[in-house]
Amino acid sequence: SAGLRASEVSDLMDRRDLFQAVAGYVYRPNNANLSGARETQHVALLPTLGPFFDVFGIRPHLGRFYNSLDEAEGNTRVVVLSYGFWQALGGDPEIVGEVIQLENESYEVIGVLPRGFEYPRGVQAWTPHRASRAQFILDPEWEGGECCRLVRAIARLQPGVSPARLRTELTSAMAVWAQQFPDLYTLLGPVEIRATPLVNSFAGQLRPILLLLMGAAGFVLLIACANIASLQLVRAMGRSKEIAVRVALGAKRGAVVRYAATEGLLVAAAGGILGVFLGWLVILLIGRSSAAQIAISSPLQLDIVVLLFSTIITVVATLIFGTVPALRAAHVQPGDALKAVTRGSSAGPGSNRFLQGAVVVQVALAFILLLGTGLALRSLARLLTIDPGFRSDEIITMNLFLPVIPGVSGGETGSARSIAFYEGLLERLTAVPGVDAAATVAGGPFGFQGDLGQRYVVRVVGRSESEQVSPIVYTTAVSPNYFPTMGIPLIAGRPFTPADDAQSPRVVIINERLAQELFPGEEEEGIGQELQGYGTIVGIVGSVKMTDLAGPVESAVYAPFRQAPIYEETVVVRTSLPTNTIAALARSAVEELDPTTAVFDIAPLNALINRTLAPQYLALVVLGWVGALALLLAAVGIYGVVNYSVSKRVREIAIRLALGAPPRSITGSVVLRGFTLACIGLLAGGLVFVAIGRLLSALVFGSGILDPLNFLIGAGILAAIAVTASLAPALSAGRADPILTLREE
Structure with missing residues (x-):
């Protein structure tokens, strides 16, 4: 489920014998907030690398597409809007040249896409990677790129390149990349590179x-x-x-x-x-x-x-x-x-x-x-009739993106801001009569997948190489009340507490499926064991379905929110109140805490599950x-x-x-x-x-x-x-x- 590194996409761009054009984009759109309107709106903003629109061979409905000059560092930030988003903004035919506020930054609108174009699905705006807060992910020269596999590639083949030849060439390229970064490929477990026709991508399942x-x-x-x-x-x-x-x-x-x-x-x-x-x-x-x-x-x-x-x-x-x-x-x-x-x-x-x-x-x-x-x-x-492993009735989910403030985007200051915002929101929500509980999760089941929603190999500290099982796990971070709110049972150990913060030793809770993989027959013996790069196991909870009722249960590692706070979170609320009431209460609370933050995708959890069906x-x-x-x-x-x-x-x-x-x-x-x-x-x-x-x-x-x-x-x-x-x-x-x-x- 991992993507490519930006430098690997750059390598593919040099293969003119295989491709007419190659472009990259972040594995999922950024959650940007459009400010300046009556109410802050959420915008799905996709940073791209290379000639993204040239790959599709399309023409803009209005204006132009960005080029290599727009991607140059220091130039004005530019953005291309989807036809639907342009219509939502009023459909002004003179919008080209106007400036809008995204991510607390000014972006110049240079074009509007033709009606019907939507790739990836749900994206509302596209921008060159250097204009986005995710620019480092798409920067082939970024020194930390060896640990960040969040890029998808899209390409137009040269005439006469067969699927068999493409498969062979990509496999050879991946072998070279694996030699360059052996530790990374070991961390990801067994990896293969696949090229899928675009029509299959559109049709999907x-x-x-x-x-x-x-x-x-x-x-x-x-x-x-x-x-x-x-x-x-x-x-x-x-x-x-x-x-x-x-x-x-x-x-x-x-x-x-x-x-x-x-x-x-x-x-x-x-x-x-x-x-x-x-x-x-x-x-x-x-x-x-x-x-x-x-x-x-x-x-x-x-x-x-x-x-x-x-x-x-x-x-x-x-x-x-x-x-x-x-x-x-x-x-x-x-x-x-x-x-x-x-x-x-x-x-x-x-x-x-x-x-x-x-x-x-x-x-x-x-x-x-x-x-x-x-x-x-x-x-x-x-x-x-499948049991997903949690109680989906009377659960309402919502997604939030706390906008990045230049100069306060990371480190202790950024973490403290994120913790204060989300804990303040939970406090306001749980104080409402009719709300039984509320919690945060970085990528909840059947919904929005947060920054921690990647799959990686985990290893138990102290085991020899021959003893390692090395399962691939889903990783996320949750607030202390997440498991009770979702009705996920604690099988062994202890839950997270507010004391599990940045000043305390790193701890994790694993699900029963992972415990069975790592410690077969003696799952509770895993309490106190340390997972390399994650922390000490302090609890075991029931396994849940993450994205697909028909699929298998995934192994999962949960970190405490205070030790891994991020700007994008899903808030889950257990309540008997109608969805519209909770939506109004949440927006009111967010307005008090940070009026530049958007609340979006508010829906009952059962609706999200049915959406997958x-x-x-x-x-x-x-x-x-x-x-x-x-x-x-x-x-x-x-x-x-x-x-x-x-x-x-x-x-x-x-x-x-x-x-x-x-x-x-x-x-x-x-x-x-x-x-x-x-x-x-x-x-x-x-x-x-x-x-x-x-x-x-x-x-x-x-x-x-x-x-x-x-x-x-x-x-x-x-x-x-x-x-x-x-x-x-x-x-x-x-x-x-x-x-x-x-x-x-």
Whole structure:
């Protein structure tokens, strides 16, 4: 989880044989405060190194991007704003050249990015690294850079550079860096360097889900095509007499097919217009869901590319599946067709097999989609029952950034200022009736990750090299009341106290997972042991999930806040009061303590946890819509084929009724035919689902894809739909008057 050093990014910039352009940026945006407005606002400010915007090949909406001259030390600080942030500031087209106050410093606005550009996600402003308080992190010449791996790199490849070659070259470069800084690479544990395509970075964890949804849409398209083909075949067979007469009178078969194609295209046009409207409506509903707003940074919308693609698919599907039945009907000999119509016979065995096969295909595909939806639902339900290791109910979290004051940015003065501010805030919050407890953490679970949220190897002092386990741990700092506030149990040792400050020996508390790794079978023996570079272990607490409910519990080391105070903290409040009330109280308290400090991202902890499940929620919502459409199409297909079958068997049914067959048996035989086709489709769909199960791993949690209950529920729903769709024509057949029917025949 570590990044690169600035000097390593600089090395990559020199590799012109591999890259057209390389840039670096801090692993997460700085939390800057925009002052001068009615209320101090939080701004996500990203310091960058090198030609950051050149890598993307974009042009500014307003003004210009910064260059190497702007990066020179001593020049005016400059900043480029995101389109959304520019709009939030009023959208002034004359903003270029204006000066805004960020981080207690003046920045000149030199440009605005085009609408839709957001990389990394959530960033509102970009600045050259020398204009930021994080300049040392991005300075390749900084002497302390060997200990600071907080830089991410982004690059545009030279034409012809393959992924395999890039991987080989990067691995070789990392081997050189490891020789230059062996201690650092030992501290980080096993390290590998990975290059990920930017499109994967944008899609992130949504990529497998988006691919799955694309497959689901393809299944619905196939169901619709099968429906079109079967309905057009029924229509062509119903018009076989008309077609036969036309051909007998000299009509060209090509003209007959063109006529059918024209009819099909008119129907497709009407269906396409309706489909665009329904698609727009569904996208609107999905886009308004909280899951979509969290998981997808850009708004969902129909664009010209989507409309063009949909139009092409509609036309091609109509021409292929709509004209083939007409083509087949046009090539039947007129005499044979007229004789068949005169006899009132049903369609031939080939046509019947095609219609029945179309129903089987529709049911099979609908069953696969239904199983996928059920799998997503049950996996999400299992995720929601996972114990994260803390009490998330009645917890409200908020993030704060105490602005850096030039000349007071570090050392004892800066630490004392940070301690005084945050402890003053906690004191004011806990004095409010209805607030049970409050605490600080440098990077809380499922939320903002603070400066200490890095992963490093830990070692026990006094052990030989062969005895070291060297696990990679999550590090953070907490106030004394953090564990009781979060409901994290103290398993052994003692909690932190206010006496654990800079004047006392350094101490840490570790979680149970780390204790089991370092001291297996004798966890409590770890109390009093010293961790190299951290301090003496004084307590062991329960393990918690940090960022992902589905992921494993991470090993963690907690330091006391007074021994590791920083400017950026998360405050957690246990309270029964509404979030809006706590937000107002917190802002009022911060205004008293330091009016230049912004309070941001105020939210219930449960909301943060649910936010991590947004991709699963989104998959469930979209699969639900797609599955419902598939069920509707399958029901229409079953009804159409069964109804057509009954209409072609009216003579047979009338004779059976006249000979004394009970109407119940007629109704039952018709329903049984539809149910049998559905069962064959269920069997085929189930087998296909098992075969493609590995592709659905993104939706599975807690069990495999072969969930018996999921299969039973899905099969039951489709079987019920098949019976219901067959019931109307079956009842009609059972109630027919045999005398009237035979007279008409």
